Amino acid sequence: DYYIISSRAEGGPKAILECFATRIPFVTTRIGMVDDVIVNGENGLVSEIDDIDGLTNNIKSLIEDKTLRSRLVANGLETVKDYDWENIVTKYYQKIYSRFL
Numbered sequence: 001d002y003y004i005i006s007s008r009a010e011g012g013p014k015a016i017l018e019c020f021a022t023r024i025p026f027v028t029t030r031i032g033m034v035d036d037v038i039v040n041g042e043n044g045l046v047s048e049i050d051d052i053d054g055l056t057n058n059i060k061s062l063i064e065d066k067t068l069r070s071r072l073v074a075n076g077l078e079t080v081k082d083y084d085w086e087n088i089v090t091k092y093y094q095k096i097y098s099r100f101l
Contacts, residue, residue, distance in 0.1 A: 020076035
């Protein structure tokens with residue numbers, strides 16, 4: 001299974017984080033907060049908006065390259081940990097707590 005995001009506009013990386021968590025490699029356009037979450041070629045494949053050739057090449061790479069798929073999935077699992085509710089709360093709690101010290 002693969003997930004393809006070919007949109008010109010999106011609100012955020014929710015679908016991408018879901019792909020990370022469920023071990024689904026994906027291709028996306030540079031939408032929403034993609035640049036804040038994705039390192040192209042490491043945890044996802046990114047093409048520019050309206051770059052049909054780039055999107056097509058990324059899809060082909062995803063289908064044909066098992067090593068690439070494995071790397072994207074493994075790195076995606078590590079990335080999604082940063083967005084785990086417990087990690088987020090802990091980071092903000094530490095920031096707030098340090099203000100009072």
